[in-house]
Amino acid sequence: MTTSGTKIKINNLSLWLQNQAIIKAVTMAIPTQQVTALIGPSGCGKSSLLRCMNRMNELLTDSRIEGDILLDDKTVYGKKIDVSRLRCRVGMVFQKPNPFPKSIYENVAFGLRLQGEKNRRVLDDRVETSLKQAALWGEVKHRLHDSALNLSSGQQQRLVIARAIALQPEVLLLDEPASALDPISTLKIEELIYELKSNYTIVIVTHNMQQAARVSDYTAFMNAGELIEWGETHTIFTQPLHQQTEDYITGRFG
Amino acid sequence: MKQWWQHGSLWVWFSASALLCTLLLFIALISLIVGKGLQHHWPADLITFQVQTAEGGRATVMGQLIKQEPGNHYTTDNQSEIDPSLNTAQQLLIDQGDTWFMPSQGATARYIWLDDGNVLQRSKPADAIRLDMHDGRVLFGVLQSSDAEPAIVDTQQTAIDLPGEPWLLLHANGQEIQVDTGDVKRYHFPNSLNGLQKSLLFLKQWWWFLTEDPHHQSTAGGVFPAIFGTMVMVLLMSVIVTPFGVLAAIYLHEYAGKSWLTQVVRVSVYNLAGIPSVVMGLFGLAFFVYVLGGQLDQLFYADQLPAPTYGTPGLFWASLTLALLTLPVVIVATEEGLAQLPMSQRLGSYALGATQTETIWRIVAPQAAPAMMTGLILAVARAAGEVAPLMLVGVVKSAPQLPIDGEFPYVHLERQFMHLGYHLYDVGFQSANTEHAMSLSFAVALVLLMLIVLLNLSAFMLRQHLRRKYKLVQTSMEGV
Numbered sequence: 001m002t003t004s005g006t007k008i009k010i011n012n013l014s015l016w017l018q019n020q021a022i023i024k025a026v027t028m029a030i031p032t033q034q035v036t037a038l039i040g041p042s043g044c045g046k047s048s049l050l051r052c053m054n055r056m057n058e059l060l061t062d063s064r065i066e067g068d069i070l071l072d073d074k075t076v077y078g079k080k081i082d083v084s085r086l087r088c089r090v091g092m093v094f095q096k097p098n099p100f101p102k103s104i105y106e107n108v109a110f111g112l113r114l115q116g117e118k119n120r121r122v123l124d125d126r127v128e129t130s131l132k133q134a135a136l137w138g139e140v141k142h143r144l145h146d147s148a149l150n151l152s153s154g155q156q157q158r159l160v161i162a163r164a165i166a167l168q169p170e171v172l173l174l175d176e177p178a179s180a181l182d183p184i185s186t187l188k189i190e191e192l193i194y195e196l197k198s199n200y201t202i203v204i205v206t207h208n209m210q211q212a213a214r215v216s217d218y219t220a221f222m223n224a225g226e227l228i229e230w231g232e233t234h235t236i237f238t239q240p241l242h243q244q245t246e247d248y249i250t251g252r253f254g
Numbered sequence: 255m256k257q258w259w260q261h262g263s264l265w266v267w268f269s270a271s272a273l274l275c276t277l278l279l280f281i282a283l284i285s286l287i288v289g290k291g292l293q294h295h296w297p298a299d300l301i302t303f304q305v306q307t308a309e310g311g312r313a314t315v316m317g318q319l320i321k322q323e324p325g326n327h328y329t330t331d332n333q334s335e336i337d338p339s340l341n342t343a344q345q346l347l348i349d350q351g352d353t354w355f356m357p358s359q360g361a362t363a364r365y366i367w368l369d370d371g372n373v374l375q376r377s378k379p380a381d382a383i384r385l386d387m388h389d390g391r392v393l394f395g396v397l398q399s400s401d402a403e404p405a406i407v408d409t410q411q412t413a414i415d416l417p418g419e420p421w422l423l424l425h426a427n428g429q430e431i432q433v434d435t436g437d438v439k440r441y442h443f444p445n446s447l448n449g450l451q452k453s454l455l456f457l458k459q460w461w462w463f464l465t466e467d468p469h470h471q472s473t474a475g476g477v478f479p480a481i482f483g484t485m486v487m488v489l490l491m492s493v494i495v496t497p498f499g500v501l502a503a504i505y506l507h508e509y510a511g512k513s514w515l516t517q518v519v520r521v522s523v524y525n526l527a528g529i530p531s532v533v534m535g536l537f538g539l540a541f542f543v544y545v546l547g548g549q550l551d552q553l554f555y556a557d558q559l560p561a562p563t564y565g566t567p568g569l570f571w572a573s574l575t576l577a578l579l580t581l582p583v584v585i586v587a588t589e590e591g592l593a594q595l596p597m598s599q600r601l602g603s604y605a606l607g608a609t610q611t612e613t614i615w616r617i618v619a620p621q622a623a624p625a626m627m628t629g630l631i632l633a634v635a636r637a638a639g640e641v642a643p644l645m646l647v648g649v650v651k652s653a654p655q656l657p658i659d660g661e662f663p664y665v666h667l668e669r670q671f672m673h674l675g676y677h678l679y680d681v682g683f684q685s686a687n688t689e690h691a692m693s694l695s696f697a698v699a700l701v702l703l704m705l706i707v708l709l710n711l712s713a714f715m716l717r718q719h720l721r722r723k724y725k726l727v728q729t730s731m732e733g734v
Contacts, residue, residue: 054605056604056605059600059601059604060597084607084608084609085607087604087605087606087607088606088607092605094598094601094602094605096598098596098598098599098601098602099602100599100603100617101620101621101723110603110606110616111606111607111608114606114607114608114612114616115607160602163606164605164606167606167607
């Protein structure tokens with residue numbers, strides 16, 4: 001396991017949603033081309049922290065933020081930041097698959113079309129590579145123009161991942177990507193994460209301890225908006241520094 | 255008993271009977287209009303009645319039997335005194351055709367009541383003929399002499415171009431009428447038609463009714479200009495109201511945010527739907543016609559002043575008024591559609607770098623399209639049946655020209671037009687001939703209903719198509 005640098009640096013970040021403190025002074029780093037898992041009990045702020053990284057929180061309710069997040073050492077919260085550009089660089093996949101009611105092809109091509117890409121060959125190529133990377137190509141290559149809504153939910157989730165990586169992002173944020181799926185689909189997603197980390201920096205929020213242990217290189221444990229500890233997954237799971245962490249991992253609370 | 259009360263089966267019965275009552279009323283309404291409406295064009299038999307008159311003599315009446323009902327009828331001498339001895343007798347209502355032009359003798363009313371008890375004999379002469387004249391008269395009788403075969407030859411001929419001798423028609427009251435063949439529009443021998451021929455004639459008569467112009471104070475002829483006017487007005491209204499309503503709803507739901515002000519605006523818009531339509535008509539007349547129309551005239555049609563072009567009630571102002579009337583419906587329906595769209599769809603689009611505008615036009619609006627169509631369906635249903643405001647802003651009893659014709663610039667939005675709803679009111683209540691008007695009203699009502707069904711059906715099909723295209727994603731946004 002090598003650390004080739006830090007992709008995202010979170011500096012003393014605090015977040016309020018509707019004047020309620022959700023995240024309290026979190027500082028941590030997301031290493032490049034590694035999988036970082038955010039774990040913690042429900043409502044601990046891990047999903048909110050994830051959404052801070054591509055500024056999705058500001059879409060939902062009135063939010064206020066203190067501190068900073070640096071992507072490649074540049075702030076993502078500056079006034080001149082193009083949020084659309086940021087979200088292209090930092091892709092996101094949600095808990096429940098949310099394909100658009102369009103064809104499989106158009107779902108994957110959606111982001112590229114937004115960027116004004118009209119060249120059919122470029123689109124075809126990118127759709128194919130993305131679906132291949134998302135391990136879905138073999139299942140859908142003969143029905144690219146069928147509605148995406150006819151896919152199973154496991155396939156839909158991989159389609160959504162393909163849709164995100166079609167934009168060739170640098171970071172992928174996965175918000176409990178497998179929690180709404182059956183065990184077999186979950187396994188496929190986990191295999192996919194393992195494949196993808198050679199190209200992308202991945203941050204995954206999960207409730208599933210085994211999943212965190214299986215797929216991640218780094219793990220951060222949060223509780224009540226605070227970052228309790230973070231480090232290499234192996235260390236966190238075998239020799240946690242804090243009693244809370246150990247209790248949570250072993251299932252004694254949370 | 256108490257248990258039964260608590261169990262709530264009473265409420266099941268209550269609610270079920272409420273539904274049943276509604277259904278029954280609905281069925282009654284539809285069957286009345288369909289039944290009476292269809293009856294208007296059915297080629298009824300011509301029956302000859304031999305009647306005993308009060309004086310002891312005999313009279314002959316020939317005509318179509320309109321209805322038969324138990325009498326609660328007045329003595330012949332005193333119209334306000336009910337004669338109890340007649341109460342049990344059946345009363346027959348007979349349409350004996352137009353008689354007003356004849357030298358006065360006997361009854362001159364087209365519709366007369368007969369006491370069934372006085373009828374001595376009924377017969378259906380095979381050679382009885384019905385003539386529909388170009389001037390709107392309807393004549394029943396038996397042909398005495400004519401070049402045309404009084405047999406069943408060509409009984410459903412449309413336009414007769416028969417040269418030669420005038421026909422001599424013997425009316426049941428004994429008078430002979432000379433009929434110039436050029437004046438005859440159509441004729442047939444109802445008693446000699448078999449079922450199939452009657453059905454064919456029935457369909458033809460409907461076709462004429464739907465495609466011809468009305469004449470004689472709308473008591474005769476067809477309703478084509480009214481159908482056309484209604485269609486054009488509703489379509490024009492849809493074209494105006496849909497973009498306005500949809501854009502307003504999108505602004506209200508997507509851009510405006512959630513403040514007390516948007517809430518006030520929303521409630522006001524919803525309440526706009528409650529404004530009586532006739533008030534809207536008054537507004538349309540005062541503002542659209544006089545202010546806007548007057549300005550348009552001064553700007554573009556100054557050479558024709560003081561004769562107004564747009565500064566007078568017309569099709570465009572009527573459509574605009576109805577668009578205003580139905581705007582809340584479209585806004586409410588569209589907003590509901592927007593609200594139903596799960597947040598996850600929007601977030602998914604934002605997460606791919608879409609801006610708010612891109613998200614709205616590529617993801618939100620297409621999926622809300624079926625809801626917009628629902629709004630349009632409701633708007634069309636309301637607009638097609640609206641009469642009161644139209645009387646102020648452009649509908650007339652009889653319009654000489656259609657709003658769309660071959661004359662440059664082909665579409666004449668400033669013209670006054672005819673409307674089925676108003677036509678129904680006109681023939682039903684403004685005409686002197688009650689019985690005829692009644693039956694004609696039902697035929698017009700049937701056409702109006704059919705038109706609304708047709709308009710709604712097409713909007714409905716369009717909505718189904720959109721629904722299939724953008725199958726709504728029913729995912730909720732748990733965990734966000």
